[in-house]
Amino acid sequence: xxxxxxxxxxxxxxxxxxxxxxxxxxxxxxxxxxxxxxxxxxxxxxxxxxxxxxxxxxxxxxxxxxxxxxxxxxxxxxxxxxxxxxxxxxxxxxxxxxxxxxxxxxxxxxxxxxxxxxxxxxxxxxxxxxxxxxxxxxxxxxxxxxxxxxxxxxxxxxxxxxxxxxxxxxxxxxxxxxxxxxxxxxxxxxxxxxxxxxxxxxxxxxxxxxxxxxxxxxxxxxxxxxxxxxxxxxxxxxxxxxxxxxxxxxxxxxxxxxxxxxxxxxxxxxxxxxxxxxxxxxxxxxxxxxxxxxxxxxxxxxxxxxxxxxxxxxxxxxxxxxxxxxxxxxxxxxxxxxxxxxxxxxxxxxxxxxxxxxxxxxxxxxxxxxxxxxxxxxxxxxxxxxxxxxxxxxxxxxxxxxxxxxxxxxxxxxxxxxxxxxxxxxxxx
Numbered sequence: 383x384x385x386x387x388x389x390x391x392x393x394x395x396x397x398x399x400x401x402x403x404x405x406x407x408x409x410x411x412x413x414x415x416x417x418x419x420x421x422x423x424x425x426x427x428x429x430x431x432x433x434x435x436x437x438x439x440x441x442x443x444x445x446x447x448x449x450x451x452x453x454x455x456x457x458x459x460x461x462x463x464x465x466x467x468x469x470x471x472x473x474x475x476x477x478x479x480x481x482x483x484x485x486x487x488x489x490x491x492x493x494x495x496x497x498x499x500x501x502x503x504x505x506x507x508x509x510x511x512x513x514x515x516x517x518x519x520x521x522x523x524x525x526x527x528x529x530x531x532x533x534x535x536x537x538x539x540x541x542x543x544x545x546x547x548x549x550x551x552x553x554x555x556x557x558x559x560x561x562x563x564x565x566x567x568x569x570x571x572x573x574x575x576x577x578x579x580x581x582x583x584x585x586x587x588x589x590x591x592x593x594x595x596x597x598x599x600x601x602x603x604x605x606x607x608x609x610x611x612x613x614x615x616x617x618x619x620x621x622x623x624x625x626x627x628x629x630x631x632x633x634x635x636x637x638x639x640x641x642x643x644x645x646x647x648x649x650x651x652x653x654x655x656x657x658x659x660x661x662x663x664x665x666x667x668x669x670x671x672x673x674x675x676x677x678x679x680x681x682x683x684x685x686x687x688x689x690x691x692x693x694x695x696x697x698x699x700x701x702x703x704x705x706x707x708x709x710x711x712x713x714x715x716x717x718x719x720x721x722x723x724x725x726x727x728x729x730x731x732x733x734x735x736x737x738x739x740x741x742x743x744x745x746x747x748x749x750x751x752x753x754x755x756x757x758x759x760x761x762x763x764x765x766x767x768x769x770x771x772x773x774x775x776x777x778x779x780x781x782x783x784x785x786x787x788x789x790x791x792x793x794x795x796x797x798x799x800x801x802x803x804x805x806x807x808x809x810x811x
Contacts, residue, residue, distance in 0.1 A: 418544075419543035419544040424444065455510075509573075533732040627741050627799075633798075644704070645669060669724035740811075
């Protein structure tokens with residue numbers, strides 16, 4: 383039997399699609415949004431639990447976690463196209479809760495690495511990619527805006543989780559263990575809601591038509607059903623031969639080398655410039671608050687003026703802002719810088735899925751997105767440790783130059799991809 387996939391909503395957003403967008407936002411809130419708070423963990427571990435570890439060593443925890451989110455994406459994308467999102471989301475939710483509660487018991491570096499990287503990363507991959515594939519498939523005419531809202535959930539999480547962690551860790555006597563348990567209990571109802579809202583239901587009329595068609599074909603040719611079953615079992619990875627897709631992935635791969643560095647190190651940079659520890663924690667939330675607007679507004683504009691076009695602007699803007707990182711030394715300057723970088727980097731993260739969706743076919747949205755994220759996984763792994771090593775040896779200026787240079791290189795490669803798709807400079811692509 384071939385699993386039928388419902389047709390996309392051609393007009394306004396249906397209740398089914400709206401619930402999928404809501405559930406997707408909750409999924410990104412609990413997964414990528416929580417990972418966006420790693421800057422708080424980075425500083426807290428360095429000052430309290432893991433004082434004997436270097437910045438680079440601690441950053442491996444967050445870096446490996448992000449890497450696994452991307453590395454598991456190809457498998458997740460293929461599975462969501464074949465079995466649907468529900469089973470993947472349930473497994474991901476249970477794994478995420480287990481990882482958070484196990485982190486609450488950790489005291490040694492290897493324990494944090496196993497719980498917060500090796501377990502949390504794959505679990506959050508199962509929460510992150512299925513909603514993106516489902517929403518991309520359901521709302522092709524409003525893909526930029528819909529995915530902007532979904533991915534915007536990670537920005538809301540990037541605002542809420544750092545503030546929550548900072549207040550609980552530094553403003554209470556609960557201790558690290560109970561703080562993590564509170565995080566887990568907060569996630570529990572949200573994960574339950576997303577598991578029942580991000581679904582793909584076949585349309586009755588389509589299922590009936592498919593059944594009738596299959597019955598007539600079976601009566602006409604006894605060999606037709608086995609041939610169809612064999613065809614349905616094949617995984618379509620032909621997009622890996624698409625030069626546009628490969629250049630796009632290479633461009634984002636370079637960009638991801640530096641994209642997350644400000645999120646990881648903005649708190650420590652602010653502290654080094656004399657900002658209080660309490661305020662430096664909030665800079666992570668400010669970056670993510672601006673990122674929310676950067677994920678929604680450019681997504682809306684991209685549906686009108688082109689997803690590739692807006693993505694290029696976001697990459698260039700992030701590169702310029704990255705180069706200017708260490709020119710800001712006052713608290714006011716750091717706040718404005720965080721707002722600027724958060725907005726531009728948020729647009730990059732939101733529009734990458736829309737660009738991939740523009741290249742992929744309707745039936746392979748999940749597979750294409752998964753393969754894309756798998757290709758850029760390596761750079762998400764090494765970016766933060768490279769940044770930590772640069773910081774330890776050369777200081778924050780080298781870190782800022784590396785951030786800007788990688789994003790600018792990514793912009794150049796994405797430009798090549800966009801011109802292959804349509805070589806007219808002013809075209810809406």
